[in-house]
Amino acid sequence: MAGDYLDRLRREGRIVIVGASLAGLRAAETLRAEGFTGELTLIGDEPHEPYDRPPLSKSVLLGMASPRRTELPHRREIDAKWRLGIAATGLDLAAKRVRLADGDEVPYDRLLIATGVRARPWLKEDEARLDGVCLLRTRDDAADLVQRLDAGPRRVFVIGAGFAGSEVASACREKGIPVTVAERAGAPLVGALGGVIGAVAADLQTENGVDLRTHVTVTGLEGDSIGRVRAVHLSDESVVEADVVVVSLGSQRNTEWLTGSGLGAGPRGIACDAGCRAFDFRGIVTDDVFVAGDVARSPHALFGYQFLSLEHWGNAVAQAETAAHNMICHGADRRPHLWMPAFWSSMFGVNIKSVGVPPMGDQLMITQGSLAERRFVGVYGYQGRVIAAVTFDNARWLEFYARQIERGAPFPVEYPTMDRRPENRQPVAADFPDPSLPTHGPTVTLSGYSPADQQLVFHPARH
Amino acid sequence: MPKAPLFRQITDFAHRADPYPLYEELRRTPVLHEEADGPFVISSYWDIEALLHDPRISSDATNLAAAGADELSHSDETGGLPPSFIRLDPPEHDRLRRIANRGFGPPRRPRRIEGMHGELEEIVAGLLDGLGDARQIDLVDQFAYPFPVTVICRLLGVPREDEPRFRAWVDPIVAGLDPDSRTSADSARAAQEARLQLGMYLSGLVEQRTREPRDDLLSDLVTSHGPDGSMTMMEVLATAVLLLIAGHETTVNLITNGMLTLLRHPDVLRRLARDPGLSVRIVEELLRYEPPVQIVPQRTCIADIEVRGVIIPKGSRIWLMLAAGNRDPERFKDPDRFDPDREDIQHLGFGSGVHSCFGAPLARLEAQIALAALARRLENPRLVADPPPYRQNAILRGPRHLEIAFDGLN
Numbered sequence: 001m002a003g004d005y006l007d008r009l010r011r012e013g014r015i016v017i018v019g020a021s022l023a024g025l026r027a028a029e030t031l032r033a034e035g036f037t038g039e040l041t042l043i044g045d046e047p048h049e050p051y052d053r054p055p056l057s058k059s060v061l062l063g064m065a066s067p068r069r070t071e072l073p074h075r076r077e078i079d080a081k082w083r084l085g086i087a088a089t090g091l092d093l094a095a096k097r098v099r100l101a102d103g104d105e106v107p108y109d110r111l112l113i114a115t116g117v118r119a120r121p122w123l124k125e126d127e128a129r130l131d132g133v134c135l136l137r138t139r140d141d142a143a144d145l146v147q148r149l150d151a152g153p154r155r156v157f158v159i160g161a162g163f164a165g166s167e168v169a170s171a172c173r174e175k176g177i178p179v180t181v182a183e184r185a186g187a188p189l190v191g192a193l194g195g196v197i198g199a200v201a202a203d204l205q206t207e208n209g210v211d212l213r214t215h216v217t218v219t220g221l222e223g224d225s226i227g228r229v230r231a232v233h234l235s236d237e238s239v240v241e242a243d244v245v246v247v248s249l250g251s252q253r254n255t256e257w258l259t260g261s262g263l264g265a266g267p268r269g270i271a272c273d274a275g276c277r278a279f280d281f282r283g284i285v286t287d288d289v290f291v292a293g294d295v296a297r298s299p300h301a302l303f304g305y306q307f308l309s310l311e312h313w314g315n316a317v318a319q320a321e322t323a324a325h326n327m328i329c330h331g332a333d334r335r336p337h338l339w340m341p342a343f344w345s346s347m348f349g350v351n352i353k354s355v356g357v358p359p360m361g362d363q364l365m366i367t368q369g370s371l372a373e374r375r376f377v378g379v380y381g382y383q384g385r386v387i388a389a390v391t392f393d394n395a396r397w398l399e400f401y402a403r404q405i406e407r408g409a410p411f412p413v414e415y416p417t418m419d420r421r422p423e424n425r426q427p428v429a430a431d432f433p434d435p436s437l438p439t440h441g442p443t444v445t446l447s448g449y450s451p452a453d454q455q456l457v458f459h460p461a462r463h
Numbered sequence: 464m465p466k467a468p469l470f471r472q473i474t475d476f477a478h479r480a481d482p483y484p485l486y487e488e489l490r491r492t493p494v495l496h497e498e499a500d501g502p503f504v505i506s507s508y509w510d511i512e513a514l515l516h517d518p519r520i521s522s523d524a525t526n527l528a529a530a531g532a533d534e535l536s537h538s539d540e541t542g543g544l545p546p547s548f549i550r551l552d553p554p555e556h557d558r559l560r561r562i563a564n565r566g567f568g569p570p571r572r573p574r575r576i577e578g579m580h581g582e583l584e585e586i587v588a589g590l591l592d593g594l595g596d597a598r599q600i601d602l603v604d605q606f607a608y609p610f611p612v613t614v615i616c617r618l619l620g621v622p623r624e625d626e627p628r629f630r631a632w633v634d635p636i637v638a639g640l641d642p643d644s645r646t647s648a649d650s651a652r653a654a655q656e657a658r659l660q661l662g663m664y665l666s667g668l669v670e671q672r673t674r675e676p677r678d679d680l681l682s683d684l685v686t687s688h689g690p691d692g693s694m695t696m697m698e699v700l701a702t703a704v705l706l707l708i709a710g711h712e713t714t715v716n717l718i719t720n721g722m723l724t725l726l727r728h729p730d731v732l733r734r735l736a737r738d739p740g741l742s743v744r745i746v747e748e749l750l751r752y753e754p755p756v757q758i759v760p761q762r763t764c765i766a767d768i769e770v771r772g773v774i775i776p777k778g779s780r781i782w783l784m785l786a787a788g789n790r791d792p793e794r795f796k797d798p799d800r801f802d803p804d805r806e807d808i809q810h811l812g813f814g815s816g817v818h819s820c821f822g823a824p825l826a827r828l829e830a831q832i833a834l835a836a837l838a839r840r841l842e843n844p845r846l847v848a849d850p851p852p853y854r855q856n857a858i859l860r861g862p863r864h865l866e867i868a869f870d871g872l873n
């Protein structure tokens with residue numbers, strides 16, 4: 001009987017979590033909190049206990065926190081077997097086993113995949129190997145970058161002005177280090193927030209002394225005779241000397257280890273249903289494999305059932321909790337992952353937050369404050385509905401707009417709001433780049449969803 | 464005799480000692496509107512929380528359709544001085560609050576409050592030592608009032624010796640918030656007059672700080688020249704009046720309600736005596752369970768809004784019943800239980816949104832230090848009267864006196 005099986009699973013089943021970071025840890029804690037007493041194994045390829053990443057590009061770079069001291073606080077005892085420093089290399093869905101890099105195999109009754117993403121490296125491998133070319137995803141990356149910044153480089157060059165790149169540039173300026181930022185689009189943050197807000201971000205950068213180069217791409221990194229990077233070549237034929245280059249070109253999903261497993265995993269992540277159950281490559285949902293965090297793509301009822309990949313801290317936590325709950329409960333008690341997307345960042349002394357899915361918006365309205373003062377609420381509309389909002393130093397209003405999104409409130413916003421400026425009565429185009437043009441990683445990516453779209457052919461991962 | 468409309472009972476002194484059964488009744492009609500000119504009374508947690516973040520809700524009384532008709536929020540803020548930022552909307556509110564904050568907290572003065580820790584401990588120790596051989600005290604007059612007054616005076620840079628003088632003005636201003644409609648016109652006039660007097664008194668100090676700045680908040684207010692510019696003299700005075708009053712008329716109730724609650728829960732009091740660290744959780748739970756500010760009455764809406772299917776027309780008066788929301792069973796499990804071990808105490812005691820309490824870090828620290836010291840030092844403390852006599856005020860609710868007997872001072 002299903003009920004018996006579930007009772008046994010909760011009492012003495014085996015649950016394996018691959019990816020021992022934010023989502024993995026929070027899922028483990030939720031499993032225990034909800035009464036799972038069986039065997040719990042956490043597998044992580046990093047040698048560290050779970051740690052927090054957002055500080056790595058903020059307080060850590062500023063020297064206000066040590067890269068070694070960002071462990072995630074444990075909410076409760078999880079009594080797990082930890083396999084740290086070992087990667088999972090394969091999955092046998094039929095035999096229900098995870099293969100490890102050391103040849104071991106770990107059997108499971110339920111599996112949670114939370115392998116997240118990694119920083120997209122510089123595409124030319126020999127250039128990427130030059131000393132001084134850095135990425136920023138892990139604690140070790142951050143430790144290395146901090147050391148280089150503390151050594152007083154003559155100039156730092158940041159490739160890509162998404163949130164991560166912009167935060168690095170902000171930290172450099174705060175430390176008084178000259179910095180150049182190159183961006184393929186017309187402004188920073190364009191992929192995530194569109195061109196109108198991007199223009200504000202651009203002003204912020206230039207006013208804070210960033211040498212911002214937009215509409216350019218980096219064509220090559222030049223090394224010196226002993227293999228250190230010394231200059232960056234740009235598509236406009238200019239050359240910028242720099243001794244640290246931070247590559248901030250978005251991320252790649254850690255799904256290669258699942259190639260050939262039969263799971264619907266690929267460069268865009270692992271598709272799952274709203275209950276966090278993974279799809280196999282045929283689009284049929286599995287019953288014992290769950291997904292959470294940055295690696296997941298799941299349909300969201302509030303956003304037209306689009307599959308959302310959200311590289312957001314809060315999403316990883318909420319999705320992990322939902323996945324863990326659904327792993328050990330009866331079908332009728334399953335919950336959908338209905339988290340309202342929310343993101344925060346801080347750069348150049350400005351606190352930026354968003355709710356909803358800004359890149360879905362085609363129009364934008366500044367409903368409070370003003371772009372010129374860099375203190376405002378911007379509301380994104382899509383097909384006559386409020387779909388997202390962003391604030392610069394105005395976060396206390398966001399909750400209201402989150403509720404407007406939940407309710408499918410009409411757009412444009414007709415009602416008066418406090419601090420509505422006369423020039424902001426009409427919506428403008430939000431000005432997102434054509435999605436077919438690649439830009440450095442927007443933090444939210446969308447892909448269509450309708451039963452007719454579904455492809456039955458599986459294309460192996462090509463990152 | 465027919466019962467008075469519910470909203471009038473809020474202001475009825477008969478409910479002061481225990482308003483919570485009334486609040487429970489209020490929550491049954493989450494948007495209560497009983498008379499054409501009466502307020503819309505909002506009593507459930509999620510609605511209050513939502514309205515505190517709603518950009519169509521205004522704190523500026525000039526947006527009221529029937530200005531001046533509100534018995535809870537009538538004009539203690541006029542009378543010569545411009546309104547202080549608690550009665551203003553963005554962007555003016557934000558600008559003034561940011562300037563005030565330059566002297567008060569991060570990023571410019573991150574340690575101003577934290578740095579007062581030792582000083583606060585000393586003031587508390589001094590007050591308790593000063594009790595001498597007494598074995599019975601009025602906690603309000605001998606401790607809970609003088610402590611925050613001393614603190615806010617030091618913080619602002621107002622001479623403590625002047626307290627009897629400014630108390631004569633503070634009392635009518637606070638009484639001006641008094642909800643009793645029979646006296647509202649008179650008390651409003653008295654409050655206006657008092658506010659002007661207090662402003663004039665403070666202007667002497669402010670002028671002096673303009674010439675010779677010191678290490679105090681008044682000096683910071685007059686000398687601040689940040690990205691937001693500076694405050695005008697009138698804005699400085701309005702802000703100083705706000706801080707002086709908000710800085711102690713609330714904390715006195717937090718400490719008094721706190722000790723009363725602890726004496727009614729002796730197990731928690733004993734735990735606190737052994738473990739002063741527990742004061743952090745106790746103070747949070749107190750702000751939920753017995754919030755010193757029970758009602759935020761100074762709100763209106765600048766558009767028709769809908770709450771739970773009820774349309775609140777533009778310009779209506781709105782009362783947000785913080786203390787009722789704090790006991791909302793839709794939000795808190797077992798809401799009528801005082802339980803500092805609760806995992807989740809996201810109370811409304813300090814409000815929420817852009818007007819959320821400016822002085823919260825100070826108020827928390829004061830109450831934590833005061834309650835921990837009382838628990839540690841009073842030997843076998845007992846309530847002399849339960850319930851104690853209450854102050855008239857329905858908004859800033861708390862005992863007028865709290866007689867406590869004890870066996871000695873540790």
Ligand SMILES: Cc1cc2nc3c(=O)[nH]c(=O)nc-3n(C[C@H](O)[C@H](O)[C@H](O)COP(=O)(O)OP(=O)(O)OC[C@H]3O[C@@H](n4cnc5c(N)ncnc54)[C@H](O)[C@@H]3O)c2cc1C
Nearest residue numbers: 019021022023045053054087088115116293294311312313
């Ligand atoms: C510098 C930086 C700043 C950020 N700032 C913000 C911010 O301000 N706001 C915000 O909302 N979000 C921010 N984020 C994003 C946030 O950190 C992520 O959303 C969050 O870490 C996702 O957690 P996760 O557990 O899903 O994935 P991850 O944290 O990526 O964890 C996945 C783990 O799985 C491991 N793994 C991968 N493959 C394998 C394998 N085959 N076998 C075993 N282990 C494997 C990985 O090494 C990693 O340890 C930031 C991220 C970075 C890097």
Ligand code: HEM
Nearest residue numbers: 548549709710713714717755756813814818820821822826
């Ligand atoms: C226990 C003590 C306190 C409580 C319960 C309390 C409660 C509150 C509440 C509920 C508000 C919101 C009012 C509204 O939304 O209109 C508020 C605002 C405010 N409080 Fe407090 N307060 C306390 C102590 C203090 C102290 C010690 C200070 C000053 C040092 C202070 C200064 C202020 C100011 C200036 C505002 C207005 C904020 C704004 O409008 O932006 N308060 N307080």
